[in-house]
């Protein structure tokens with residue numbers, strides 16, 4: 001039986017059942033999805049669906065849904081609607097109030113005597129006012145009763161009404177959690193509040209607003225649209241937008257939805273409100289989201305403060321370095337020594353260089369010297385991604401964490417360590433800092449306290465996915481930095497390393513050894529692309545035959561779209577590396593169920609999940625799937641995680657990933673298709689980043705012209721940031737806050 005046949009198909013007929021919850025087998029706190037047993041007069045039934053439990057076990061519930069047949073768990077009710085029965089019988093009502101905390105039999109009786117058996121509804125509708133005048137109820141107790149009744153019964157009304165506005169069950173739960181009990185009133189007034197809740201964007205909030213009859217020129221709408229445009233620019237890496245451009249872009253976006261032209265100056269008032277409310281910050285013609293402005297300011301002031309601290313050169317340092325050389329058998333180069341000296345003397349150092357230039361070796365020397373000077377030195381090591389952290393651990397011999405974990409970040413934006421509670425280290429070393437965006441840099445510097453900070457990275461790699469160009473800007477601003485640019489002999493034996501440096505110099509890579517280029521040609525570009533895809537498959541087959549595992553082989557593409565984009569390649573490569581097989585479990589997905597998550601699939605996490613502690617860009621493997629529940633069991637490193645159906649959007653297949661996503665990763669074998677169809681993405685840093693991900697073998701397959709274009713194209717990174725200028729201003733002591741109104 002194949003995976004699709006195993007999928008339970010709901011029977012058409014809708015059924016209703018009521019009873020009490022016997023056991024909650026599984027509950028996802030984030031989405032509200034639950035598996036539970038309901039004790040009904042006809043026996044215990046198994047149910048699945050989005051249900052909000054206030055108590056869980058023992059809770060009365062009425063559910064509607066469809067029967068499904070699960071191959072392992074048998075008959076289950078797939079719940080599509082639910083309610084918590086409000087008692088209509090006096091004695092039942094009294095029992096219900098008695099179950100509330102702090103309510104005795106006497107008070108319960110008095111409430112029901114005053115309000116009748118419909119007391120619950122009266123309290124839901126009128127709140128504390130309904131309880132006014134009931135003997136023996138203090139205002140605090142009345143408040144507590146209202147809260148408890150709302151928690152038991154009110155939430156379903158709210159969720160039901162949210163769903164009626166077109167919000168999905170999972171999102172409705174999130175809205176309720178984020179915006180709280182009064183969310184409906186707030187949303188009716190300003191539906192654009194929804195745009196701030198995870199998973200709901202401006203477009204969906206706008207749809208709700210239309211349903212609620214909010215006028216198209218409502219100030220809330222204009223403000224939300226403006227914030228949307230500004231936040232959108234951060235996906236291109238910008239920290240700020242030019243004001244006139246911002247207004248015009250927002251006008252254009254709304255005109256695209258409404259069909260009518262909007263004038264940019266219609267947004268002036270909305271922009272003024274956002275500035276007054278502190279949601280945006282303006283510096284002359286530049287407009288920032290407040291959070292980005294604050295982050296840039298913070299990092300700038302921090303770097304400037306450290307620049308002002310005079311470097312303290314310790315006299316015996318050269319002797320110490322010589323001892324290290326004797327001990328380790330490594331003779332450091334002139335530049336490496338300079339890096340060690342600067343690291344000892346300055347509270348901040350940037351160590352940059354391409355592959356094989358000796359960054360890790362230098363870090364080892366620095367650690368050794370620090371330990372010799374003070375054996376008590378506490379060192380914190382981190383990298384922006386889990387895999388980069390694991391690698392740092394391997395090469396340095398010290399334990400390393402992700403920056404998020406180091407800072408104790410459990411949810412986006414909130415860190416356990418900050419200026420009030422600094423990290424307990426004397427020295428903090430962060431690797432792969434080209435990947436660090438301004439928001440993460442802000443968190444790091446806030447928590448650094450008095451510790452020395454060494455930022456290690458390769459400034460020629462692609463910049464961070466998030467906003468800012470931090471490593472580059474810090475170097476530009478004159479932060480003490482050492483650039484290692486000599487490739488060591490051992491590294492020179494690798495054409496991967498040599499070619500990475502050649503590409504940076506604008507030279508074509510040379511073939512041979514661990515680096516090869518397969519030329520593919522055809523009569524037309526389309527034909528050539530098709531031939532490249534076939535040749536890529538052959539290369540994968542050959543590598544598998546040579547004993548490489550699917551996990552060893554990583555295909556990288558500049559883009560997601562097109563025949564040689566990651567989406568199309570993933571379909572081909574899944575068929576090749578993990579084909580459908582009898583007995584291999586899978587779950588179909590996609591609009592027509594044409595794709596499948598299959599046991600053994602390689603997958604990539606697409607955004608940070610703080611609960612699971614699985615971060616953007618991490619690669620995992622599907623170990624098991626439950627087609628009935630829609631649950632995927634995925635291994636990331638040592639940990640296994642469950643992904644519910646509504647979490648699948650966090651995942652993609654990872655046989656092919658974009659070069660952007662591969663940042664900070666390393667793979668034994670990297671294969672990159674090269675086509676002129678990716679014209680706008682063919683540039684030097686991108687190719688360089690792709691090549692430097694390979695450890696044992698790097699294969700480029702495609703058009704020589706595409707390779708030539710990529711090597712020659714030095715497209716500069718254009719990101720709107722002011723970090724460099726701000727550091728320079730602050731370090732000269734001109735402390736005027738450019739953003740103060």
Ligand SMILES: Nc1ncnc2c1ncn2[C@@H]1O[C@H](COP(=O)(O)OP(=O)(O)OP(=O)(O)O)[C@@H](O)[C@H]1O
Nearest residue numbers: 331332333354355356357358359360361488490491
């Ligand atoms: N001073 C030195 N003398 C001789 N060999 C060295 C020296 N420094 C580094 N190496 C050797 O050069 C190679 C690359 O060094 P290292 O791993 O430190 O570079 P890296 O910049 O961290 O490289 P990557 O970014 O590729 O990890 C290693 O084999 C290392 O042993």
